Amino acid sequence: MELAYDTGQRQADILSLTWTQYDGTAFMVQQSKTAAKVVASVSPEMRARLATVKRTGVQVVIAEATGQPYKRMYFSHEFTRLRKLAGLPDDLQFRDLRRTAATELGQAGATDDQIRAQTGHKSxxxxxxxxxPERAMSEGGQEKRRAWRKRGENDESKS
Incomplete structure (x- = not known):
């Protein structure tokens, strides 16, 4: 779940990740839904976490109980179990991790193209x-606008 939240990838793509797709900073993903090729960068925190993972096979995400890759239905049950343990709302779905990743990228000031490069969205x-959209984005936009205007004022004063 942390990997999905960090990379913004779909459940099927997270479950199919292999260590050969990881170069130490990103996963090279060919998304199962759209066949889009994505370089899904991982945060420094996730890089550190992945560096501690004992690699017991080809798959990155494996069931701790069996040491084998998750079957889709078993993973869905595990997600539900962990969601309840964490006290998260019953309507939270795995795909909400993808939405949250994209939203946070936007809140942080990433452009639509930067978000698309991370998540693999085509448009x-x-x-x-x-x-x-939310207040912080609006404020961030105005801050960028103010900085842009200041640069223009400084350019005019030099002429």
């Missing part, structure tokens, strides 16, 4: 479904 219209 900006689809990104707009995931990224929920």
């Amino acid at each position: 900006r219209n689809v990104v707009s479904v995931y990224v929920v």
Whole structure:
């Protein structure tokens, strides 16, 4: 779940990740739904976490109980179990991790193209479904606008 939250990838793509797809900073993913090729960068924190994982096979995500890759239904049950243990809302779905990753990228000031590069969305219209505009984004936009205006004022004063 942490890997999905960090990379913004779908459940099927997370479950199929192999160590050969990981170069130490990103996973090279060919998404199962769209066949989009994505370089899904991982955060420094996730890199450190992955460095501690004992590699017992080809798959990155394996069931701790069996040491084998998760079957889709078993993983869904595990997600539900962990969601309840964490006290998270019953309506939270695995795909919400993808939406949260995209939203946080937007809140942090990533452009639509930067978000698309991370998540593999093909169009900006689809990104707009995931990224929920909010106050911090508006304020960030105004801050960028103010900085842009200041640069223009400084350029004019030099002429």
